[in-house]
Amino acid sequence: MWRPALYKFVVNGTRWKLDSWSRECAYSGGNTNSVVRNPARVWQPFTRPHEAETVLYAWPVGTFDGGTFAKLADKAPYLRALGVNAVELMPPAEFGGGRSWGYNPVGTFAPETTYGRYEAFRTMVDTLHQHGIAVYVDVVYNHIEGEILWKWDGWTMGSHVCTIDGQSGEHGGIFYYDWTGSPPERWYTPWGKTRPNYERPEVTNYLIDNILFWLEEMNCDGIRVDSTINMRTVNNGGGGTIGEALPFLRAMNAVADSREPAAIMIAEDMQRWDGVTKQEGTGLGFDAQWNDYFVDTVRAEMKKTSDARRNMTELRHVVWNYDNNRPFASVKYSESHDDAANGQSRLNVEIDGGTGGASYYAKKRSTLAAALALTAVGMPMLFQGQEFLEDGHFRDDVPLDWNKLNTYGGIWRLYRDLIHLRRVLGGVTIGLTGAYINAYYVDETNTLMGGTGGIHGLRL
Numbered sequence: 451m452w453r454p455a456l457y458k459f460v461v462n463g464t465r466w467k468l469d470s471w472s473r474e475c476a477y478s479g480g481n482t483n484s485v486v487r488n489p490a491r492v493w494q495p496f497t498r499p500h501e502a503e504t505v506l507y508a509w510p511v512g513t514f515d516g517g518t519f520a521k522l523a524d525k526a527p528y529l530r531a532l533g534v535n536a537v538e539l540m541p542p543a544e545f546g547g548g549r550s551w552g553y554n555p556v557g558t559f560a561p562e563t564t565y566g567r568y569e570a571f572r573t574m575v576d577t578l579h580q581h582g583i584a585v586y587v588d589v590v591y592n593h594i595e596g597e598i599l600w601k602w603d604g605w606t607m608g609s610h611v612c613t614i615d616g617q618s619g620e621h622g623g624i625f626y627y628d629w630t631g632s633p634p635e636r637w638y639t640p641w642g643k644t645r646p647n648y649e650r651p652e653v654t655n656y657l658i659d660n661i662l663f664w665l666e667e668m669n670c671d672g673i674r675v676d677s678t679i680n681m682r683t684v685n686n687g688g689g690g691t692i693g694e695a696l697p698f699l700r701a702m703n704a705v706a707d708s709r710e711p712a713a714i715m716i717a718e719d720m721q722r723w724d725g726v727t728k729q730e731g732t733g734l735g736f737d738a739q740w741n742d743y744f745v746d747t748v749r750a751e752m753k754k755t756s757d758a759r760r761n762m763t764e765l766r767h768v769v770w771n772y773d774n775n776r777p778f779a780s781v782k783y784s785e786s787h788d789d790a791a792n793g794q795s796r797l798n799v800e801i802d803g804g805t806g807g808a809s810y811y812a813k814k815r816s817t818l819a820a821a822l823a824l825t826a827v828g829m830p831m832l833f834q835g836q837e838f839l840e841d842g843h844f845r846d847d848v849p850l851d852w853n854k855l856n857t858y859g860g861i862w863r864l865y866r867d868l869i870h871l872r873r874v875l876g877g878v879t880i881g882l883t884g885a886y887i888n889a890y891y892v893d894e895t896n897t898l899m900g901g902t903g904g905i906h907g908l909r910l
Contacts (some may be wrong), residue, residue, distance in 0.1 A: 451739045461603050468598045472560045475544055476570045487568045489667050496579035498671045499535045501778040502883045505869050506831035507534040511542055511565050513849045514834055519566040523577035523652055533869035536584040536744050538674055542856055549846045555590045556597040558660045575669050587664050587673035589656050592680040593644040599625040612638050612840040614685055619643035625653055633690025639680055648695045658702050672714035679719050703735035724773035738829055741780040744768045748784050752815040762892045762899050769826040770887040777827045777885040784819035785833035790844040807841035819866055824872045827887055837865035851904045
């Protein structure tokens, strides 16, 4: 009978290091080891949904319901009843500590230990597939933190004072940039001096292998690449372009397209640059990118207390806006982990002015924002708990309050019905999966717009 085994590498005869490709990490007596896992598995058949019919549900594993891959699998019937057909997991790879959003990765090939590890993740994927739900995962390649890759063979250039933040930092070794080169300070990211070195083919091959690991060995259906702006530039664009990151991102998408053509590659770039989803020439080749123009505009308009102040022309534009003549190249949403945190709260709470988030106006305008996303050109996305009016701001140590599913059952049914309409599950709303919208009527005085193809007389 096959059994997992613990192991480490001895590097240069003196350093005991985890395998950079570890599929699992085991902790024993303060010691961390790599674990051999058997990649063989007979997967259940599954057909990935077309981008025109996809409704995403953003899913932070640790706060959903029990905080494990097994508990997520148990919720597959709930998601199927709601109607979503794809989940987007915030980074599920091994991170430092026991709680996190996941954007502090240390082991890019190892599903997080506290969530259930390698086999539990694959069982979750299989279970979700059996319920008709695709699985997308978030990966973080703009920075990778310590423990596994850090000074892997012991080599380092030592410390340096960063000109961007004025703080001293240590060079992380062969996987990482140092502080020389052009642009300077390529080692700096908003999360530390830990950007992988995209000049080294050994590093870029490692990262591309990680994409294929999630798509093939773990049988996932899509990838969201976190903060690509901090892969292709320094300091959110303020410190110069990292030129070698551009061909790497193109190559990463080309390999994914070649090996898994039905998989969806999504960038979180947030700079409104259509080159992210351009498929030829200087484009990066992503299938879609998160659309902050939509979320920023819709949230701002929904938070206005006066109907007379709402800009209907602007709302019409974000609903039918898309890039590169590719209507499904934008992921459109009114809630995300970033928009519900970082000094902000969920939209219903912000509409209420920071109170409970369940007033008449909070209910009406937050669900209207979701209706705009679910009838817009693009791929719509919901954030967990949005469908039953979860309040407060998103934290990694506060689970969803499932009692609200009963308290706000009517809100849940509204979301369910909207999702079913978007996916044409009743057979009469095929226009909502179309590539175009003709929002031919805008009335600023009465805050009304109407059209065909995607929006049918939504009243604000």
